[in-house]
Amino acid sequence: MISCKEAVARLWTHLDRNLGGPQERELEEHLGLCRHCCGELEFARQARERLRAPAAGVEIPPEARERVERFLERLSEKD
Amino acid sequence: MAEAAVQEGQFEAMVHPHLDYLYAMAVRLCGNRAAAEDLVQDALLRAFRGFARLRNREHPRLWLVKVLTSSFYDRLRRERRAVAAEVEVDEEFDLFDRITEEDPFPYSDRVHLDFLDLFDDVKLIEVLQRVHPSPRVALILAYVYGFAAREIGTITGKPLGTVLAWLHRGRKQLERELWEYATTHHLLTPHVEGQR
Numbered sequence: 001m002i003s004c005k006e007a008v009a010r011l012w013t014h015l016d017r018n019l020g021g022p023q024e025r026e027l028e029e030h031l032g033l034c035r036h037c038c039g040e041l042e043f044a045r046q047a048r049e050r051l052r053a054p055a056a057g058v059e060i061p062p063e064a065r066e067r068v069e070r071f072l073e074r075l076s077e078k079d
Numbered sequence: 080m081a082e083a084a085v086q087e088g089q090f091e092a093m094v095h096p097h098l099d100y101l102y103a104m105a106v107r108l109c110g111n112r113a114a115a116e117d118l119v120q121d122a123l124l125r126a127f128r129g130f131a132r133l134r135n136r137e138h139p140r141l142w143l144v145k146v147l148t149s150s151f152y153d154r155l156r157r158e159r160r161a162v163a164a165e166v167e168v169d170e171e172f173d174l175f176d177r178i179t180e181e182d183p184f185p186y187s188d189r190v191h192l193d194f195l196d197l198f199d200d201v202k203l204i205e206v207l208q209r210v211h212p213s214p215r216v217a218l219i220l221a222y223v224y225g226f227a228a229r230e231i232g233t234i235t236g237k238p239l240g241t242v243l244a245w246l247h248r249g250r251k252q253l254e255r256e257l258w259e260y261a262t263t264h265h266l267l268t269p270h271v272e273g274q275r
Contacts, residue, residue, distance in 0.1 A: 008173060012250050016221065018228050018243060040175045043191045050195045051203065051222040058103035058200070064116050068098060071120050072091055075127045 002026045007037045011044045090130045093139050094123065100140070101147055107219050108151050110208035121150040144224075145234045148216060155212055174254035183267040197266045198257065209256040214249030217242055 007030040013019045014027055031037055060068065101122065105115035126146045133142060175191060184193045198206065207215055213235075220226040220234060231242045261267050 008175075009247075012246070013243070016228065016246070039191075040173075043175045046192060046195055048222055050198065051218070052225065058106045060099050060102040061112070064102070064112065065098065067116065068102075068119055068123070072094065072123060075124065076088075076091065 001033070002030050004030075004034060004037055007031065007034065008040050011037075011041050012048070015041075015044060015048060089136065090127055093130075093136055094126065094143070097140060097143050101143060104144065104147060104219065104224065105151075107204055107207060107223060108147075108216065109154075110204060114154075118147065118150055118154060121154065122147040125150055141230065141234065144220070144226075148220075148234050151216070152212075168248045168251040169255055170251065172251065172255050172258075174258055177258055181267070183261075194257075194261070197261055202260065202264075206253065206256050206260050209260070210249055210252045214245040214252060217245035218249040218253060221246060 007027055010019055010023060010027045014024065019027065031041060098119070101119050102115060105118040105122075106112060109115045109118055122143070126143060129146065133139065135142070178191050178194050182190060184190045187193045207219065210218060216235065217231055220231045221228065226234065228239055228242045228246065231237075232239050235242070237245075
């Protein structure tokens with residue numbers, strides 16, 4: 001069985017669905033027996049979610065939008 | 080000239096629905112709103128110049144992200160900041176273990192989640208700025224915006240192996256920086272900070 005260190009190194013790649021074949025099977029076998037690494041897996045999952053959550057939170061402020069829209073208009077006029 | 084005017088109208092119409100998306104991504108890449116606005120303008124100029132060659136105009140988001148990312152790398156080069164330098168990462172550092180050992184929330188039964196809750200959107204953007212540019216781009220595209228590693232390869236023009244290496248280094252650096260940020264900004268208890 002792979003070590004905890006090796007298992008932990010594969011967790012995010014596993015969550016990203018970029019692990020495959022024997023590496024994936026070895027990790028699943030390890031997770032089936034290791035409570036500590038299951039905790040790490042859950043933590044990695046939550047950390048990923050935390051990064052994703054605020055993606056919609058930044059909106060372009062009205063004054064910046066105005067400037068960008070003016071820039072777009074100027075681009076068209078230049079041509 | 081009439082054809083050029085049609086192209087211009089099409090360009091504006093195509094780009095307009097994506098302005099918020101591009102701006103939000105630019106804030107995460109640059110770390111502040113003023114630089115993000117400049118980056119969006121750089122990207123729009125670049126996109127405008129390349130628009131005549133764009134084939135798939137019905138789904139331009141991936142192309143616009145690619146243009147924004149290229150413009151970001153150009154800005155870094157102009158500022159003479161290293162883009163592709165090898166990143167030293169501390170492979171031994173494990174955030175989950177560090178939180179377990181230090182136990183910064185001794186009365187909590189969800190100590191690891193409590194740690195993540197310390198970081199609101201503003202703090203996360205600050206921490207991401209501490210990650211080296213190329214791994215940072217990969218982290219933002221993968222985890223904030225949900226692009227697959229192969230798509231990140233297309234966006235950045237790098238092979239899959241490079242993207243996977245960036246993601247690995249970026250995660251390790253992010254873990255370390257989250258811990259450093261929490262301790263240096265006194266987000267943890269004095270007990271833990273005293274033990275650093």
